[in-house]
Amino acid sequence: MIILTVEKTKKWMREIQKLMEENKEQLTTLDQAIGDGDHGINMERGFREVMLKIEDTDYDTVADVLKSVAMTLTAKVGGASGPLYGTAFLKMSMEMQGKEVDETVFKAAVKEAVEGIKMRGKAEMGEKTLYDVWNQVANFLEEEPVEDWGALLEVCQATIEDTREMQATKGRASYLSERSKGHVDPGSMSSFYIFQALMTVVET
Numbered sequence: 001m002i003i004l005t006v007e008k009t010k011k012w013m014r015e016i017q018k019l020m021e022e023n024k025e026q027l028t029t030l031d032q033a034i035g036d037g038d039h040g041i042n043m044e045r046g047f048r049e050v051m052l053k054i055e056d057t058d059y060d061t062v063a064d065v066l067k068s069v070a071m072t073l074t075a076k077v078g079g080a081s082g083p084l085y086g087t088a089f090l091k092m093s094m095e096m097q098g099k100e101v102d103e104t105v106f107k108a109a110v111k112e113a114v115e116g117i118k119m120r121g122k123a124e125m126g127e128k129t130l131y132d133v134w135n136q137v138a139n140f141l142e143e144e145p146v147e148d149w150g151a152l153l154e155v156c157q158a159t160i161e162d163t164r165e166m167q168a169t170k171g172r173a174s175y176l177s178e179r180s181k182g183h184v185d186p187g188s189m190s191s192f193y194i195f196q197a198l199m200t201v202v203e204t
């Protein structure tokens, strides 16, 4: 089964943009509690710039689209999340190079993205960052077929909830030490939207 084509990848980005726009306030509110209150702004702007870049550009491969996405996010998002998501999409692109994106390639690409986030953010599981969600998604995909989107999103949601009681040890939230507890991590929430958007694309 082919998971992503050039058209589906563009649609995936369009869906992400929509979700980031709709949930801009929520992401900003989450970041106001434990960060500097710009995560919604960063995500909305980042994916708006992505669509400006890719919508009317012709691409030969999914890898080419994702490379464009990665460069745009890294260049246009000021916060920590920009280079982290940029790295995630760049690693996916590299893994997909010269391949059709079937289930095996897709899973390998997500795994690479997770390694990229870990390397770039020097994050470990349990540090209250978006890495928690990506890592749990990769773990899920190692065991389960990619079609089980409902279960995948439940894993994301459970992980977001898990970040609530964690003490942040990476990123701005770590400045609050103990006081970072009691709030979910904004980056975990935006990561959920990325996978939620993917579900709507792959299921149609």
Ligand code: ADP
Residues within 6 Å of the ligand: 031, 035, 036, 037, 038, 039, 042, 043, 078, 079, 080, 081, 082, 084, 117, 120, 121, 122, 123, 128, 129, 130, 131, 170, 171, 172, 185, 186, 187, 188
């Ligand atoms: P900034 O913190 O620079 O304002 P954002 O608000 O856009 O950037 O993004 C904050 C999110 O980035 C956090 O909620 C967290 O999930 C993620 N993050 C920050 N630092 C790291 C890191 N070192 N590793 C992984 N994720 C991180």
Ligand code: MG
Residues within 6 Å of the ligand: 031, 035, 036, 037, 038, 039, 079, 172
């Ligand atoms: Mg912020």
Ligand code: MG
Residues within 6 Å of the ligand: 036, 038, 078, 079, 080
């Ligand atoms: Mg900031």
